[in-house]
Amino acid sequence: MKxxxxxxxxxxxxxxxxxxxxxxxxxxxxxxxxILSFAPYICIWYVVRDVFAAWPDLSAxxxxxxxxxxxxxxAVLSIVLYFVALMCSHLAAxxxxxxxxxxxxxxxxxxxxxxxxxxxxxxMRKIIDDNASVTHTFMAHLLPDLAGAVxxxxxxxxxxxxxxxxxxxxxxxxxxxxIYYLKQMMGGDRAGTVQKYMDALEEMNTEAVEYVRxxxxxxxxxxxxxxxxxxHQAILDYKNWTLDYAFNCRAPMTKYTxxxxxxxVLLIPAGLLLIAHAPDYQGFLLNLIFYILFTPVCAVMMNxxxxxxxxxxxxxxxxxxxxxxLDDEPLPEPAHPQQPKDHSVAFKNVSFAYQGSxxxxxxxxxxxxxxxxxxxxxxxxxGGKTTIASLIPRFWxxxxxxxxxxxxxxxxxxxxxxxDQVAFVFQNxxxxxxxxLENIRFARPDASREEVxxxxxxxxxxxxxxxxxxxxxxxxxxxxxxxxxGEQQRVALARAILKDAPIVVLDEATAFADxxxxxxxxxxxxxxxxxxxxxxxxxxxxxxxxVDCILVIQDGMVKEQGTHDALLAQEWLYAEMWQEYQxxxxxxxxxxxxxx
Numbered sequence: 220m221k222x223x224x225x226x227x228x229x230x231x232x233x234x235x236x237x238x239x240x241x242x243x244x245x246x247x248x249x250x251x252x253x254i255l256s257f258a259p260y261i262c263i264w265y266v267v268r269d270v271f272a273a274w275p276d277l278s279a280x281x282x283x284x285x286x287x288x289x290x291x292x293x294a295v296l297s298i299v300l301y302f303v304a305l306m307c308s309h310l311a312a313x314x315x316x317x318x319x320x321x322x323x324x325x326x327x328x329x330x331x332x333x334x335x336x337x338x339x340x341x342x343m344r345k346i347i348d349d350n351a352s353v354t355h356t357f358m359a360h361l362l363p364d365l366a367g368a369v370x371x372x373x374x375x376x377x378x379x380x381x382x383x384x385x386x387x388x389x390x391x392x393x394x395x396x397x398i399y400y401l402k403q404m405m406g407g408d409r410a411g412t413v414q415k416y417m418d419a420l421e422e423m424n425t426e427a428v429e430y431v432r433x434x435x436x437x438x439x440x441x442x443x444x445x446x447x448x449x450x451h452q453a454i455l456d457y458k459n460w461t462l463d464y465a466f467n468c469r470a471p472m473t474k475y476t477x478x479x480x481x482x483x484v485l486l487i488p489a490g491l492l493l494i495a496h497a498p499d500y501q502g503f504l505l506n507l508i509f510y511i512l513f514t515p516v517c518a519v520m521m522n523x524x525x526x527x528x529x530x531x532x533x534x535x536x537x538x539x540x541x542x543x544x545l546d547d548e549p550l551p552e553p554a555h556p557q558q559p560k561d562h563s564v565a566f567k568n569v570s571f572a573y574q575g576s577x578x579x580x581x582x583x584x585x586x587x588x589x590x591x592x593x594x595x596x597x598x599x600x601x602g603g604k605t606t607i608a609s610l611i612p613r614f615w616x617x618x619x620x621x622x623x624x625x626x627x628x629x630x631x632x633x634x635x636x637x638x639d640q641v642a643f644v645f646q647n648x649x650x651x652x653x654x655x656l657e658n659i660r661f662a663r664p665d666a667s668r669e670e671v672x673x674x675x676x677x678x679x680x681x682x683x684x685x686x687x688x689x690x691x692x693x694x695x696x697x698x699x700x701x702x703x704x705g706e707q708q709r710v711a712l713a714r715a716i717l718k719d720a721p722i723v724v725l726d727e728a729t730a731f732a733d734x735x736x737x738x739x740x741x742x743x744x745x746x747x748x749x750x751x752x753x754x755x756x757x758x759x760x761x762x763x764x765x766v767d768c769i770l771v772i773q774d775g776m777v778k779e780q781g782t783h784d785a786l787l788a789q790e791w792l793y794a795e796m797w798q799e800y801q802x803x804x805x806x807x808x809x810x811x812x813x814x815x
Contacts, residue, residue: 227535230542231315231358234322238314242358245308246366252300253367254374255293260516261378262290264509304363312359316351323347323541329549333614345420346544350537357534365527371520378513383506389489390514396478397521404471416533419457426453479521482514550613556633559625559640562721562752564588564611568620571610571775580606581775584620588768590721593753595763596770597796603775604756608724611754612641624722642720644747648704648711652696655684658710659691662718671717677746678713680706712743723748725755760800769793 232239265286324347335343379387430450490507497503565587572579580603588594596604609615610622613629621628629637642662650658659671666674672691675684683706687693695702695710702710715723725744741762757763764783771779771786771793779786779793786793 226542227538228362230538231354234318235311235315236318238311241307241311242362245304245311245363248300248304248307249363249367250370252297252304253371255297255300257374257378257516258293258297259290260509260513262286262293263512264382264505266290267508268505301363305359308363309359312355315358316355319351319354319541320347323351323544326545326547326549330547331550331613331615333609334547336614345425346540349420350541353537354534354541357530357537361527361530361534364523365531368520368524368527371523375517375520379510382509383503385493386486386490386506386510389485390482390510390517392485393478393480393482394517394521397475400471400475400478401521401525404468404475415460416536419453419460423450423453423457426450479518482517483511486510486514550634551616551630552634553631556636557627557631558636559627559632561625562590562640563623563625564722564752564754565623565626566607566610566620567623569610569617569622570619571606571615571617573615579775581610581617584776586770586777586780588752588754590752591750592767593748593755594768594770595766596754596756596772597758597760597763597793598772598778600758602772604772605726606775607772608726608754608756611722611724612637612643640720641722641724642715642718642747644708644711644715644723644725646726648707650695650702650707650710652694654689654692654694655680655710656691658695659713659717662714666717671713674713674717675710677716678709678743680709680713683709709743712747716743716747720751722752723754725753725757760797771796 232242235242263286266283269282269286327343376387376391379390426449486507490503490510494503494507566584569581569584570579571581584607586594596607598604610617611624611629613634616630621630623629624632624637624640632640651661655675656668656671659674660666663670668691675681675691683702684690684693725748753766755763755766763769767782768780769783769786770777773792779789779791781789787797
């Protein structure tokens, strides 16, 4: 995929679509409004001029009223144009915010499934949702002001030198000093502060989401203080960063404020010195009054530019993070997709390492599951079982070797067709906040109610449906009922049964089920896996005794393979695991007879 060459405002204008004309109109109107906002000062100068000329007979100052109303008119027109500019920018900002979220969500669905294992939901929410909101604020409010701030310096320079270039030059000295101190505050080592600020916010947001999600476990094990440690550390890191930045900016900010507001320290003495040598002291005094009235606008302009610069950098960093997400490589699609010849699964000399890791999670792995056969992966935790299963549906693509379905490399199959070939049942069943009917139908949206009910019956969900008056229409999750872990697993199995894919991957599907639910789930497995090619991962070795072949995985490699009886006869790794499993099954709590 070609990366987006446009960044920053250029990219925002691109995704604004037809609304980009509103952005341009907002900037133009805001610039005109900024220029018109200076007109009242000129009108006031003319008022003072006429008063000076007519003094002491003020009745002769006929133009005072006219210039007064003209000042009011320019002020009102400036406000109206600025209001219209904000209307245009807000309409465009809403469209940009919507399109930004839409682009990000469209991009997400094209990314490999493994991407979501490596990026927390808290960080993704921050990138997509919060950054879109930051961009909205920038486009709606700051960009029109930025357009005005661009033309303001030129208009101010023109006005400062049009009346008296000497007083204008004196008025610019504090502005030049304030720019120098502003550069000190924002440049050098502080140039990357916006990126660090956004990083700190993302980290704090991620830890907050993880903490909230883990509260049930935290309360059960009474680990409130310990569990809060990571979140608290993220808050402290953010606090330390902000305090450090604030203290580093303290000296230049103080100098900036003093310089910017010290105009009169130079202007008044300079005016007193120059008026003594002025040929027309009355005209010079008139100009001095104008500069006294007008120079505070320079301070307002500089403060506005500083605020806009900060908002601009934050918004551009937000845009950068969204475009970086959009530049992530999607799941590669073959130019000429191939069709599998059957429903077998084969790993051929597969090696795979996670991004950023130097160690292989899977090493030179080779095995084949014939069509219609059931293979099981067992072995120590962390040995690579889940990674192996995840390579079939292309959670990630392998670095070496190939994973094949029906003799075709999965990278040469269209991703939607590959997904049609494989059904998954994970150890953590995820149900949506919807009815049981919709949760099961998610596997096949066009399925009829009768087909969904049949799948629910095959998955041993009849007992679940009978418990609730609304049956299939029962809503689960927030504002609805809550199912146990085993019940959720059965609903997930019903979803997989309804999909009716020829290849089934079961990842610790009974891990959290109680004995009763495990029995029901095992019965559902028989319906789900009938005449299917099955790869299952199990820690409870009793569930794999009757499979066609057991692969013992350790350190990403096949250490043993064979049937249950054949592996026991070898008296090696699987036999040791089986003995340990038998001891765990027979283990029970007892008591010492003579315990005092």
